[in-house]
Amino acid sequence: MAYLFETFKGWKTYCESNDVSLAESVLAYEIQQKGSSSESIYAGLTKAYSVMKEAVETGFSQDMTSNSGMINNGAKKVYNYEKPVLSKEFQNLIARALSAKEVNSCMGRVVAAPTAGASGILPGVLYTLQELHGLTDQQVYDGMLVAAGIALIIEHTSSLAGAVGGCQAETGSAAAMAAGAIVYCLKGSHDQVFDAVGITIQCMLGLVCDPVAGLVEVPCVVRNASAAAIANSSAQIALAGLNAVIPADECVQAMAEVAESMETRYKETAMGGLAATKTGQAIAKRVLIQDIEILPDQEE
Numbered sequence: 001m002a003y004l005f006e007t008f009k010g011w012k013t014y015c016e017s018n019d020v021s022l023a024e025s026v027l028a029y030e031i032q033q034k035g036s037s038s039e040s041i042y043a044g045l046t047k048a049y050s051v052m053k054e055a056v057e058t059g060f061s062q063d064m065t066s067n068s069g070m071i072n073n074g075a076k077k078v079y080n081y082e083k084p085v086l087s088k089e090f091q092n093l094i095a096r097a098l099s100a101k102e103v104n105s106c107m108g109r110v111v112a113a114p115t116a117g118a119s120g121i122l123p124g125v126l127y128t129l130q131e132l133h134g135l136t137d138q139q140v141y142d143g144m145l146v147a148a149g150i151a152l153i154i155e156h157t158s159s160l161a162g163a164v165g166g167c168q169a170e171t172g173s174a175a176a177m178a179a180g181a182i183v184y185c186l187k188g189s190h191d192q193v194f195d196a197v198g199i200t201i202q203c204m205l206g207l208v209c210d211p212v213a214g215l216v217e218v219p220c221v222v223r224n225a226s227a228a229a230i231a232n233s234s235a236q237i238a239l240a241g242l243n244a245v246i247p248a249d250e251c252v253q254a255m256a257e258v259a260e261s262m263e264t265r266y267k268e269t270a271m272g273g274l275a276a277t278k279t280g281q282a283i284a285k286r287v288l289i290q291d292i293e294i295l296p297d298q299e300e
């Protein structure tokens, strides 16, 4: 059954010819791969979703200051700011994605979906989607299964790791997973789910991985917020019936091709992009000195 998650085209054909939903096919795959039961898969999803929501709440209620000082309770400020740019719902979406990711940057507990660097996107999107559309937890879990199927295909053809494919592979993949989950939860067709994936990848193609001082803080935290917004814009476009023109499978191939030609300095080495700026370098130096100063205390 593993072939199912090699292409979106194959996944669609399988679901149509076996008359199963996208979520049901991922569930069957998980059961087969893990020798597990449907109950235990859903128990895992229940746990994962509760950790995601907990991360959002933790970011809003506890001190989120990172050792480097680059993260300093930003999510709370966004959440409580009195002037929404678009709507309160959009503000909440952005704040929640920031919040869960800040928890990761401050070494708290998150769900790496698909990676810790992109751990704010699905929580922000799913939490907000459920609240706005009154979805049941079961509907959210099925959306998470679809997101997992999307990740399997991206991983098969390209990568989910910043060190391999740049940030397009991390936050880009998470946004594609979230966009597909949104469309699925709002009862879009298979094609609309995959169009949402393709459109999202088109929007995030080429994004480099350039964490300042090698810490997963800047630009990682704000990229989680923008990826959550792109996931929603892509889902909105796909649900209205606009197609991605370039099919999702080819978009993932393009992601792999871009990753292949991306220079090493843009793959989590902190040697290029924002990490290589004057300010980025000064922060890296300060963080290094801070670490050296802390060392003797730890040895005492």
Ligand code: SF4
Pocket: 117, 118, 161, 162, 163, 166, 167, 168, 170, 171, 208, 209, 210, 211, 215, 216, 217, 219, 220, 223, 268
């Ligand atoms: S910039 Fe790199 S470390 Fe940060 S989220 Fe993107 S891929 Fe992950």
